Amino acid sequence: MPKISVKIDDKDLEVEVGTTVLDVCRANDIDIPTMCHLKGLVDVGACRLCLVEVEGTSKLLPSCTTKVQANQVIHTQTDKLKKYRRMITELFFAERNHVCSVCIANGNCELQDLGYKVGMENVRFPYLFQNCEVDSSHSKFVMDHNRCIMCTRCVRVCSDVEGAHNWGIMNRGYQVRIIADFNVPWGDSTTCTYCGKCVDVCPTGALWNKDATQGSMQKYPQAVSDLVEKREMKS
Amino acid sequence: MSLLDIDERILDVAALADIVKCPLVDGKEFPQVDIALVEGSVTSDEHWHEIQDIRAKSKVLIAFGDCAVTANVTGMRNYFSKDEVFNRSYRDAQSNDGQGQPPDHFTLLKLHDKVVPLHEVVPIDFYIPGCPPEADTIFYVLAEFLNGRIPNLEQERKLKYG
Numbered sequence: 553m554p555k556i557s558v559k560i561d562d563k564d565l566e567v568e569v570g571t572t573v574l575d576v577c578r579a580n581d582i583d584i585p586t587m588c589h590l591k592g593l594v595d596v597g598a599c600r601l602c603l604v605e606v607e608g609t610s611k612l613l614p615s616c617t618t619k620v621q622a623n624q625v626i627h628t629q630t631d632k633l634k635k636y637r638r639m640i641t642e643l644f645f646a647e648r649n650h651v652c653s654v655c656i657a658n659g660n661c662e663l664q665d666l667g668y669k670v671g672m673e674n675v676r677f678p679y680l681f682q683n684c685e686v687d688s689s690h691s692k693f694v695m696d697h698n699r700c701i702m703c704t705r706c707v708r709v710c711s712d713v714e715g716a717h718n719w720g721i722m723n724r725g726y727q728v729r730i731i732a733d734f735n736v737p738w739g740d741s742t743t744c745t746y747c748g749k750c751v752d753v754c755p756t757g758a759l760w761n762k763d764a765t766q767g768s769m770q771k772y773p774q775a776v777s778d779l780v781e782k783r784e785m786k787s
Numbered sequence: 788m789s790l791l792d793i794d795e796r797i798l799d800v801a802a803l804a805d806i807v808k809c810p811l812v813d814g815k816e817f818p819q820v821d822i823a824l825v826e827g828s829v830t831s832d833e834h835w836h837e838i839q840d841i842r843a844k845s846k847v848l849i850a851f852g853d854c855a856v857t858a859n860v861t862g863m864r865n866y867f868s869k870d871e872v873f874n875r876s877y878r879d880a881q882s883n884d885g886q887g888q889p890p891d892h893f894t895l896l897k898l899h900d901k902v903v904p905l906h907e908v909v910p911i912d913f914y915i916p917g918c919p920p921e922a923d924t925i926f927y928v929l930a931e932f933l934n935g936r937i938p939n940l941e942q943e944r945k946l947k948y949g
Contacts, residue, residue, distance in 0.1 A: 645857075649862075649863070649866070651857075651859060651860060651862075651863060651949075652853065652918065652948040652949025653853055653859055653860060653918035653948075653949040654860060654949075655949060658949040659949070664948055664949070667946065667948060668941075668944070668946040668947075671940075671941035671946070672946070673856070673914040673916060673940055673941070673946060674850070674856050674857070674904070674906060674911070674914045674916070675857065675904075676906075678903075678907065679857070679858065679862065679865075679904075681862060681865035681866055681901070682866070683866035683867065684866075767949075
């Protein structure tokens with residue numbers, strides 16, 4: 553693979569052509585927060601947390617879907633980016649109902665960890681307090697839309713890794729929802745294979761095992777990343 | 788009352804500050820204070836007036852715990868209308884006999900339609916999230932303020948929700 557040079561946060565780096573900015577940063581101990589990114593899944597740039605500044609363009613670019621170009625100068629930790637990362641985090645919390653104290657993922661939640669990382673001591677936007685559904689029709693799992701941040705990891709793992717295509721997306725804006733099949737209760741889905749990969753990759757308490765209680769749910773997104781890596785090695 | 792979770796360290800706090808008002812020292816008007824820790828969200832006209840009064844009389848107002856910071860569990864009634872909540876509690880719940888009526892007496896506080904965290908009503912100077920907040924965090928914040936320093940929960944890795 554041909555190599556190109558880029559400069560990220562004053563570090564001069566030699567990287568392979570075709571690498572994303574996020575992968576370069578992760579390989580060089582440059583910390584960029586993410587929610588929708590998961591190694592092994594196709595990146596979609598949904599959460600906007602990984603935005604970076606690239607000199608020469610006025611737009612902020614999502615580092616997960618932006619491939620490095622030769623001689624680029626990239627900044628990942630500016631005050632502007634930190635301000636936006638905190639705002640995005642607050643908007644996640646304000647849009648739906650993340651009541652940590654009664655959540656099954658309390659203490660094992662990537663959204664909580666994100667809040668701590670960006671220093672969110674309170675949410676400055678008014679909470680929407682949407683009345684979101686809890687779909688407990690499935691025999692093994694529960695989908696709680698109150699905790700969903702629309703990272704779409706579940707949609708991607710179901711279609712790209714499991715190949716079942718159970719999960720989809722309906723509506724836009726704050727009314728956007730994850731749906732099973734053509735918007736049927738999850739328990740009535742004809743495509744779900746009960747594999748549980750969506751539950752493992754979900755970063756919050758939106759998808760969980762039915763036997764979980766407050767604070768007891770552990771997620772294993774790494775299991776899916778490892779699975780994808782093993783398949784790639786085999787082929 | 789999570790303040791009591793700091794156990795014997797309350798003596799260290801008492802050495803630096805007079806505790807002049809708390810749910811156990813009741814019945815007096817809210818005095819002028821340097822630091823006020825306020826638990827709970829604003830759910831009614833009574834709370835609304837109370838937090839205005841506390842704000843006016845406090846130099847540093849601290850939102851104390853998830854209910855004060857985010858509305859937390861108390862805000863879960865916001866998904867429904869006030870009438871739905873009242874009817875569910877007093878008339879329609881399975882444990883009721885169906886004859887109950889929501890109470891309506893002029894001496895009772897008037898619930899607002901929506902529960903809001905404190906900072907949506909008055910300016911807040913500092914937030915201690917957590918349900919309940921960690922005892923160490925409570926003591927750290929008080930010790931910093933009482934020694935003339937500004938605490939920083941992010942830097943100290945003491946942020947916690949839930």
